[in-house]
Structure formats: structure tokens, C-alpha cells
Amino acid sequence: MLKPNPIHLIHVKPACEQCRVRELCLPTNLKSQDLSLMDKLVVRREPLAKGEFLYRAGEKFKGIYAIQDGAVKTYGLTVDGREQVTGFHISGEVFGLDAIDGEVHPCNAVALEKTEVCQIPFAKLEELSMEVPELLHNLSRIMSREIMREQHVLLMLGGTSAEQRIARFLLNMSQRYADQKLVSDRFRLCMSRQDISNYLGLALETVSRQFSQFQERGLIDIQNRYVQIKQFSLLKQVAQ
Amino acid sequence: MLKPNPIHLIHVKPACEQCRVRELCLPTNLKSQDLSLMDKLVVRREPLAKGEFLYRAGEKFKGIYAIQDGAVKTYGLTVDGREQVTGFHISGEVFGLDAIDGEVHPCNAVALEKTEVCQIPFAKLEELSMEVPELLHNLSRIMSREIMREQHVLLMLGGTSAEQRIARFLLNMSQRYADQKLVSDRFRLCMSRQDISNYLGLALETVSRQFSQFQERGLIDIQNRYVQIKQFSLLKQVAQ
DNA sequence: CGACTGGTTGATCTCCATCAATCCCTGTGG
DNA sequence: CCACAGGGATTGATGGAGATCAACCAGTCG
Numbered sequence: 001m002l003k004p005n006p007i008h009l010i011h012v013k014p015a016c017e018q019c020r021v022r023e024l025c026l027p028t029n030l031k032s033q034d035l036s037l038m039d040k041l042v043v044r045r046e047p048l049a050k051g052e053f054l055y056r057a058g059e060k061f062k063g064i065y066a067i068q069d070g071a072v073k074t075y076g077l078t079v080d081g082r083e084q085v086t087g088f089h090i091s092g093e094v095f096g097l098d099a100i101d102g103e104v105h106p107c108n109a110v111a112l113e114k115t116e117v118c119q120i121p122f123a124k125l126e127e128l129s130m131e132v133p134e135l136l137h138n139l140s141r142i143m144s145r146e147i148m149r150e151q152h153v154l155l156m157l158g159g160t161s162a163e164q165r166i167a168r169f170l171l172n173m174s175q176r177y178a179d180q181k182l183v184s185d186r187f188r189l190c191m192s193r194q195d196i197s198n199y200l201g202l203a204l205e206t207v208s209r210q211f212s213q214f215q216e217r218g219l220i221d222i223q224n225r226y227v228q229i230k231q232f233s234l235l236k237q238v239a240q
Numbered sequence: 241m242l243k244p245n246p247i248h249l250i251h252v253k254p255a256c257e258q259c260r261v262r263e264l265c266l267p268t269n270l271k272s273q274d275l276s277l278m279d280k281l282v283v284r285r286e287p288l289a290k291g292e293f294l295y296r297a298g299e300k301f302k303g304i305y306a307i308q309d310g311a312v313k314t315y316g317l318t319v320d321g322r323e324q325v326t327g328f329h330i331s332g333e334v335f336g337l338d339a340i341d342g343e344v345h346p347c348n349a350v351a352l353e354k355t356e357v358c359q360i361p362f363a364k365l366e367e368l369s370m371e372v373p374e375l376l377h378n379l380s381r382i383m384s385r386e387i388m389r390e391q392h393v394l395l396m397l398g399g400t401s402a403e404q405r406i407a408r409f410l411l412n413m414s415q416r417y418a419d420q421k422l423v424s425d426r427f428r429l430c431m432s433r434q435d436i437s438n439y440l441g442l443a444l445e446t447v448s449r450q451f452s453q454f455q456e457r458g459l460i461d462i463q464n465r466y467v468q469i470k471q472f473s474l475l476k477q478v479a480q
Numbered sequence: 481c482g483a484c485t486g487g488t489t490g491a492t493c494t495c496c497a498t499c500a501a502t503c504c505c506t507g508t509g510g
Numbered sequence: 511c512c513a514c515a516g517g518g519a520t521t522g523a524t525g526g527a528g529a530t531c532a533a534c535c536a537g538t539c540g
Contacts, residue, residue, distance in 0.1 A: 080480035100384035144340035150390035240320035
């Protein structure tokens, strides 16, 4: 089996059928013919560079987004103009669902590293959902999952110490890599300490200190943004 | 098939067509004939008494719920067994959407006062959505709204003082009464101080003290669970 | 090679959790 | 109907976790 010209692969993203994270995304369980209908909807853009915005708060809503590769941060602005991170999204995850109701994006989405996203125009997706029951169900499930995700954030934040929050945060990231069948005990944090602290409602310094402390205790190994979880059971215990 | 017993009418809640909160719920913008199809899906139960559970974590998911009148609290359990309130739901609001993905309720729902709810069996709702585009769209919108609602909670909690959180909480409740076209400057808090504090990630005493302080400053008037917001603009300023 | 961004570590102070005492609705039963 | 119990709410006193201020260090990029 010869593959003489790999060049065409450089910018063209894999179709849904070949996509690595297909099982986490909208096309799960779709029959082959429906999959290709779905595939036709998807708008695949050039990869986003780090720091590039996918959309900004106030922009008109066109469609929802799925990440093929990379990571995106979404954040809103509080009334006093402060930035509040509402989520980190990695490959296989779908986001932008918060804009469906108002048809305007209520928050900003920015790439944390080089990122490949698929845009799925929502009006067309709704149309196709009327034809394909599995797709309708997948859409419901993905939205439900997003609601649960945010509830988990509340559980993570609720009435807990900085130590617990950070332990839970690390375990949560780890789990999400595991969901993708990637190594889950060694990964690169795609966001800055600043972003983590903002997300967890802590000071940047507290996050840094806690990482150092976990390292001293032998729970993790952390070099800049590279983390290795060395003692899962102990870390879980810390997280309670 | 005889149904001689008119008793069943005693507790029958208004059909969707007559429902006070119809415009906030799934039937918005439905044509009359579709509305009656929708109406046939709805299961209307006996009103729940205060403290009664609508569902418990782990129970199989049957359908989503809409509140006609009353209030419900949803809460999850953290890994260490602590209770964490994830939301308060008042009339016109739809909840239980977090159970769609896993087909199991991830949290508990308990009535905070005498409450009338409609259950909407989800499988049937999905079926009907395939026929009625407006319904599909309403479902998407309601789920999107729920995602936004939870993001707002994050914004409310994020990096703010107890004073700000409580001001925001009051304004948020007020807004939700306004959405229902009810008086929004005078209402009864349907939940205990304990619940509020848990929800906002504060100590019960802090909530109580802050209420007293707002009262002293003339921002609100609070007697037990009855609140009157006296200075909207100032309260908004405090909330930033 | 400096300038800069992002991260670590240290010192201090403050806000809020915690502990504790008291008050006050609500509802229940004699 | 009233008294009494018990949970819900308020208020006070104290300590500590974590925010804030500040200095320093390490990659990285023009």
C-alpha cells in the first residue's frame, strides 16, 4: 500500500469517518450514509494559531465547534470587566452550545495552542437532525454532557480548600485525556497558571505553591507545563 | 373503558395551552395542533410537598421536568459525601437535562415548597421533535439556556468577595421573577440560608451577616425569607 | 544579548470560616 | 389555645487559609 504523496494531508483535516475523536463527537453511532451527510455540513478551517480567537462575545452565532486537535479556552467578562474562564476544551470536545439560545456568543473562545476545529453550522445541523434520529439523540447527549460538565465544575469549586481544588483539577484533566484513549498520567497543561487560578477561583501564586507542594510530596512531577501524575491513589485521596 | 371517577380532575394542572409559564417552557411558538401533541406527552403528577424528592441521584432517567409553580433544589454529592447545591429552579424553568447523556440522574431534586411539576418523557419528546421543527429548536434553546445559566453561576462565584456574590445572587433571583412577569423587587426566598451559603460557597453565617449589612445600608429590606430590594442601582453597584 | 512573559518563592495582612451563644419562627401535641 | 421543642437565623469572638505585595528566576523571542 503506497502512500506517495502525503502532502495533501497537511491542511486537509480528516473527514468525520477518519477522525480520531469521532466517537466523542456528534457522529457517534451514525450509519455510513448519515455520516457522510453529517460530514458535508462540517466546515473545516485552517488551523488556529495560539492566541487566535475562534469567536468573541457578542458575535453572531453560526454554529457549534468540535476540536480535532489542540485546546481552546472560553471566558466571559464579569460586569466589572474582569475575565472569568468558564472552561478549557480539548480534542474530542464540543463547545459553543451556550450561544444557541440567544443566537449570540455570550463568551469568548481563544486557542491555547495550535488548534484544529470543525465548525458545524447549527441551522443545518437541526435540519439534518430531523432526518436522522441518532444525530438528534447525539446532539441532546452532547448538550447534556456539557451541562453535567459545568455541574462538575461547581462540585469541584464548592466549599473546598485550594489543595482539593487543584488535586481535582489535575485528576479531571487526566480523565479527559483518558476519555480520548491517550496517556492519562503524563500530559502537557495547555493553559497558563494564570488561567488555572482564574478558573479555580484562586490566586495564581496559590496554584504555583500547591503544585510545588504536590511535587515535594511525591504526588506529581511538574516541569513547567508538563505534568506526570505519580501517585494516583494519593492524589485522589487529597481530592477526597 | 370506563372512567367514571371525576376525582382525577381535582388535581389536574392546566394544560400547556393555559399554562402561565408556557412562554418560558417547551411549547413556546408552537402551532395549536402541535401544542396539543406536546400536551399529550406531559405527565402531570400530584403536587409535591415541601421536602419531597422528585428524583434521587442514581435513579433511571425518564424525562425532563418543568415547574409550573413552586421551587426545586438540585444538589449533588461530592466525593467526600458533602452536599453541594447545583441550582435552584423556580416556575417556568426546565431541569433534569443533565441526565440525558447517562440516562441516570447524576443529582437529587427536592421540592423547597409545595410544587407543581410537569414531567416530559424524553424519548417521546425526541420523537415528536423529529416531526415539529419548532419543538426541536425550543429543546435546543432550553438546553443552551441551561448551559448559560451554569456559566453565569461560574461568573457569579469567580474571584469575588462574599458581598459581591450575595448581591449578585439577589439580583439573579430578582431577574428570574422578572422573566416570569412577576414583581421582581419583592419576593420570598424559597431556600434556607444554609442552601444559599452552600450554593455560593460561603459559610451560612457570612450570608446572614451580609444580609443584615445590606439591610443596615438600606439596600434591601429582609424579614426572614421575605426580601424587598430597595436600591436596585446601589445593589448593582455592589455586585459590580 | 537584553527585554519580556510566565513561573516560583517569601512576607504580611485580611477576609471569611469556624466555634459558640442566643434569639426567634413554625409547627405540634397535650 | 398555649407551651414547648427544634430547626432556622442572627450576632459575637477568634484563628487561619489564602490573597496580596514584592522580589527573583527561567525560558523565549526579536
